[in-house]
Amino acid sequence: MGETAYGGRAGGQGVAVSTPASEDPDAEIGAVRGAVQALCARFPGEYWRHLDRERAYPSQFVAALTEAGFLAALIPEEYGGSGLSLRAAAAIMEEIHACGCNGAACHAQMYTMGTLLRHGSAEQKSHFLPRIARGELRLQAFGVTEPASGTDTLSLRTTATREGDHYIVNGQKIWTSRAEHSDLMLLLARTTPREQVARRTDGLSVFILDMRLAQGTGMSINPIRTMMNHATTEVFFDDLRVPAENLIGEEGKGFRYILSGMNAERILIAAECVGDARWFIAKASAYGKERVVFGRPIGQNQGVQFPIARAYTQMCAAELMVREAAGLYDSLRDCAAQANMAKLIAADASWEAADMCVQTHGGFGFAEEFDIERKFRETRLYQVAPISTNLILSYIAEHVLGLPRSY
Numbered sequence: 001m002g003e004t005a006y007g008g009r010a011g012g013q014g015v016a017v018s019t020p021a022s023e024d025p026d027a028e029i030g031a032v033r034g035a036v037q038a039l040c041a042r043f044p045g046e047y048w049r050h051l052d053r054e055r056a057y058p059s060q061f062v063a064a065l066t067e068a069g070f071l072a073a074l075i076p077e078e079y080g081g082s083g084l085s086l087r088a089a090a091a092i093m094e095e096i097h098a099c100g101c102n103g104a105a106c107h108a109q110m111y112t113m114g115t116l117l118r119h120g121s122a123e124q125k126s127h128f129l130p131r132i133a134r135g136e137l138r139l140q141a142f143g144v145t146e147p148a149s150g151t152d153t154l155s156l157r158t159t160a161t162r163e164g165d166h167y168i169v170n171g172q173k174i175w176t177s178r179a180e181h182s183d184l185m186l187l188l189a190r191t192t193p194r195e196q197v198a199r200r201t202d203g204l205s206v207f208i209l210d211m212r213l214a215q216g217t218g219m220s221i222n223p224i225r226t227m228m229n230h231a232t233t234e235v236f237f238d239d240l241r242v243p244a245e246n247l248i249g250e251e252g253k254g255f256r257y258i259l260s261g262m263n264a265e266r267i268l269i270a271a272e273c274v275g276d277a278r279w280f281i282a283k284a285s286a287y288g289k290e291r292v293v294f295g296r297p298i299g300q301n302q303g304v305q306f307p308i309a310r311a312y313t314q315m316c317a318a319e320l321m322v323r324e325a326a327g328l329y330d331s332l333r334d335c336a337a338q339a340n341m342a343k344l345i346a347a348d349a350s351w352e353a354a355d356m357c358v359q360t361h362g363g364f365g366f367a368e369e370f371d372i373e374r375k376f377r378e379t380r381l382y383q384v385a386p387i388s389t390n391l392i393l394s395y396i397a398e399h400v401l402g403l404p405r406s407y
């Protein structure tokens with residue numbers, strides 16, 4: 001049994017799964033895919049297994065992606081990035097996952113940067129973006145979710161109160177992933193009490209927080225151990241002083257700024273799910289051909305091959321929706337419905353493929369060295385975060401189908 005192109009032991013030769021989008025006619029995107037595959041080949045299953053066991057951060061992998069410029073894909077060239085399309089960025093994330101690696105260690109930098117790019121001042125952009133593009137600063141932490149408010153972001157309780165040329169921040173965030181491996185955090189906090197705002201979406205503001213200065217001077221970080229290796233944390237703010245110049249855009253408009261980045265986030269995460277599905281399907285197809293029981297390959301049995309074929313079909317449908325959503329995004333058209341639907345069906349496709357892959361491998365699906373149980377745990381997250389499935393369904397019900405708002 002050897003290492004496959006997907007970074008793990010497939011129990012036989014790896015099978016490249018050909019799909020509509022992975023055979024992209026766009027030469028630039030094809031080249032990006034090839035470059036990502038070459039980089040990922042340096043980080044095989046053993047690398048991820050070891051980190052998973054230790055719950056350690058993939059620093060070398062993230063450094064390699066940064067050095068190759070992949071994490072600056074969406075930063076415009078004038079700020080030192082490569083100014084690629086969202087379709088190209090989605091291809092990067094898809095390939096990372098299709099190779100058995102995990103982009104969750106660093107994907108936030110791609111989409112949180114958009115808030116700064118779209119709503120930051122000229123000074124903020126020229127100060128931060130080139131440094132992020134060069135890898136001198138990491139913008140990996142995104143502080144939105146809180147323990148009490150959960151999905152109901154408008155009920156968040158962290159406050160930022162203006163005092164002279166500073167804001168004083170108090171409160172707590174939870175599930176702030178990569179906080180220990182980031183220099184900067186995009187922080188959403190309430191600047192006007194809820195009962196004093198004209199519109200319910202007003203009163204929240206976004207800050208770009210320098211975590212290197214904040215650590216120990218009003219901010220503390222507590223890691224949360226989870227079912228997969230995700231470097232997530234809870235973050236506490238106790239009279240943290242944040243310079244007023246770190247406010248992004250207008251005070252009170254932060255919720256809209258965060259929402260404006262959600263479509264890119266949904267599309268990139270959906271692409272990761274498609275990548276995961278490709279990995280599971282390749283792994284299962286290879287094993288179905290190689291594993292012989294009752295004198296024939298298990299994949300000769302329809303009971304084994306049909307779930308693989310079904311998972312492949314679902315993945316291709318998800319991939320087309322990701323491509324559609326990213327194309328709309330790149331042509332500056334409304335893509336909210338497509339971005340949400342892409343995230344929904346891609347997360348379902350990866351989860352179905354994960355379940356199928358475990359089943360196809362029987363007992364070996366549970367063995368650490370096959371990497372399947374690790375990827376299974378990793379891909380389960382996407383039913384819940386960064387947006388849970390129910391909230392996508394309610395978005396489609398309300399905003400696409402015109403059904404009454406349910407919450």
Ligand SMILES: Cc1cc2nc3c(=O)[nH]c(=O)nc-3n(C[C@H](O)[C@H](O)[C@H](O)COP(=O)(O)OP(=O)(O)OC[C@H]3O[C@@H](n4cnc5c(N)ncnc54)[C@H](O)[C@@H]3O)c2cc1C
Nearest residue numbers: 142143144145150151175176177230384385386388390407
């Ligand atoms: C590993 C991990 C990493 C994360 N990283 C980040 C991060 O970096 N930054 C960040 O800000 N957040 C992060 N999150 C938070 C994530 O976005 C939330 O967990 C997610 O949005 C759901 O919120 P919640 O956990 O509070 O669930 P809750 O809001 O408590 O909801 C629990 C369940 O009830 C359902 N539900 C709630 N209300 C409704 C309703 N009205 N209708 C139907 N169903 C409903 C939800 O869909 C969910 O299934 C992360 C979470 C995890 C687990």
